[in-house]
Amino acid sequence: MGARTQTITPMQNQATPTAQANARTLRRGMTEVERRLWSRIRDEQLGVKFRRQHPLGPYIADFACLSPRLVIELDGTQHQQQQDYDSKREAFFHAQGFDVLRFASNAPVLNLDGVLQVIADRLAELAQSAPIPAFPQRGKEQSPSGASS
Secondary structure (H helix, E strand, O other), X not given: OOOOOOOOOOOOXXXXXXXXXXXXXXXXXXXXXXXXXXXXXXXXXXXXXXXXXXXXXXXXXXXXXXXXXXXEEEEOOHHHHOHHHHHHHHHHHHHOOOEEEEEEOOHHHHOHHHHHHHHHHHHHHHHHHOOOOOOOOOOOOOOOOOOOO
């Protein structure tokens, strides 16, 4: 028998049950800083839909936009002690096709407009680099042979 090849496909945002439960808890207990940023990116205020405390696989993104794929993280002091965990988490997000923006947790308090500008700029960059689907031009679809227009 020959060797079997296995194709691994990305999990495409499938959250684990634990991550889903933890995300619900985190949404209920958002910090004041998270609320402040959320109030300015929710409801497509930047032209795209963001989700707060969004589970992605076994991890939870503070804020995630699924199209274009952008994760926003607010890093508090606990992130200094968990750099290995954060790097694995960020690698997972990148493997799922997400770009990641990190801000110090006090950045939305000190300079909310600056944080929003960085997010808007990155969204614009991602929108420019996103592939444009090739749709047939109207009236240019192939017609069955023998059919006349």
